[in-house]
Amino acid sequence: MIGSLKFYRQDKGWGFLTIKPGEDIFFHVTDCVDLDPRTLGEGDQLAFEIGKAKDGIRTAAKQVRIPSDGDVVDG
Known part of the structure; x- marks a missing residue:
């Protein structure tokens, strides 16, 4: 899936990606692969x-990375 960076809180190590208008997903720096969100x-x-997410309850983005040819846009 592909989304765009909504914001990243460097002091906290987390941020949100926008999947489509009105739909955002949480991510943590520890879920970034070969990527420095700063x-x-x-x-x-x-x-x-x-x-x-690590709490096991909320949905979160995992394996956050720079898109490649095999990645698809949702929708």
Whole structure:
């Protein structure tokens, strides 16, 4: 799945990706693969998988990375 960076809180190590208008998903820096989110800007495209946050309850983006040819846009 591909989304765009809504924002990243460097001091907290987490942020949100926009999947489509009105639908955002949480991500944590520990779920980034070969990627330093501090180097990204709002609107940058990122690929990810959907999984559970560490609390096991909330949905979260996992394996957050720079998109490749095999990644697909939702919708």
